[in-house]
Amino acid sequence: MTETTPGRADAPIITADGLGVRFRRNRGSRRSFKDLFSGRSRRGRPGEFWALRDVSFSVARGEAIGVVGRNGQGKSTLLKLVAGVLFPDEGRVRVHGGVAPIIEITGGFVGDLTVRDNVHLTAGLHGLGKREIAERFDAIIDFAGAGDVIDTPFKHLSSGMKVRVAFSLISQLDEPVLLVDEVLAVGDKAFRAKCYQRIEALLAEGKTLFLVSHNERDLRRFCSRGLYLDRGALVLDGPIEDVLARYNADHPV
Numbered sequence: 001m002t003e004t005t006p007g008r009a010d011a012p013i014i015t016a017d018g019l020g021v022r023f024r025r026n027r028g029s030r031r032s033f034k035d036l037f038s039g040r041s042r043r044g045r046p047g048e049f050w051a052l053r054d055v056s057f058s059v060a061r062g063e064a065i066g067v068v069g070r071n072g073q074g075k076s077t078l079l080k081l082v083a084g085v086l087f088p089d090e091g092r093v094r095v096h097g098g099v100a101p102i103i104e105i106t107g108g109f110v111g112d113l114t115v116r117d118n119v120h121l122t123a124g125l126h127g128l129g130k131r132e133i134a135e136r137f138d139a140i141i142d143f144a145g146a147g148d149v150i151d152t153p154f155k156h157l158s159s160g161m162k163v164r165v166a167f168s169l170i171s172q173l174d175e176p177v178l179l180v181d182e183v184l185a186v187g188d189k190a191f192r193a194k195c196y197q198r199i200e201a202l203l204a205e206g207k208t209l210f211l212v213s214h215n216e217r218d219l220r221r222f223c224s225r226g227l228y229l230d231r232g233a234l235v236l237d238g239p240i241e242d243v244l245a246r247y248n249a250d251h252p253v
């Protein structure tokens with residue numbers, strides 16, 4: 001289960017213990033309602049595989065962690081667990097405080113609602129009051145460069161603009177944990193530069209960052225620690241340099 005509780009300042013902000021997630025290869029949904037209550041979820045079934053297994057780690061407040069691995073090795077799945085938008089089949093993750101995940105937002109925004117309505121809705125879900133949202137609204141739109149699409153349904157935005165709005169919003173919530181996994185890959189050069197500055201400012205404020213990236217420069221720039229996932233296993237948890245060295249040694253180009 002994912003649990004969100006207020007915590008002591010010196011306690012780990014995230015604790016993941018024996019996390020496992022199992023997917024079915026040929027099915028849209030993971031587990032039926034019946035499975036949840038029948039106890040069948042722990043047994044293997046044909047076509048199932050573990051997208052993550054036996055993953056344990058803890059994160060101190062203010063750490064910046066880079067998640068590294070080839071395509072399809074479980075990085076986004078791990079972030080979804082930390083975000084609480086996916087439940088583990090095994091183990092549990094505890095987060096002391098709220099999480100602002102970009103993944104949830106690009107997938108979680110309501111396509112038929114306008115950018116304006118989505119910003120209000122999501123900011124509200126993350127605990128901001130009406131006045132706080134009104135105070136931050138212009139800054140959120142300005143940072144994203146979304147002035148022309150405020151009243152456009154979210155589904156009509158370009159994929160780059162969707163991520164810009166999402167990053168702009170999550171970086172202006174008050175949640176202590178930030179999960180970033182797309183923006184630095186899809187944003188254009190000018191927007192990436194703004195994101196770098198914003199991430200640096202957020203880290204200086206003491207926020208905790210998870211960054212999923214295939215760009216070593218970005219990982220080195222922000223992260224002191226790395227988690228290297230391969231075939232759903234946590235192969236190495238250590239200083240980012242060690243993690244990148246191991247990843248490059250395992251998968252030379």
Ligand SMILES: Nc1ncnc2c1ncn2[C@@H]1O[C@H](COP(=O)(O)OP(=O)(O)OP(=O)(O)O)[C@@H](O)[C@H]1O
Pocket residue numbers: 023024025027028029030051069070071072073074075076077078
């Ligand atoms: N809902 C789902 N149902 C079935 N399989 C899934 C589902 N979500 C993810 N997977 C599979 O789980 C594995 C891990 O996916 P995940 O998205 O976590 O990888 P990733 O490391 O983030 O990859 P990338 O670098 O390409 O983003 C992949 O094989 C993926 O196809």
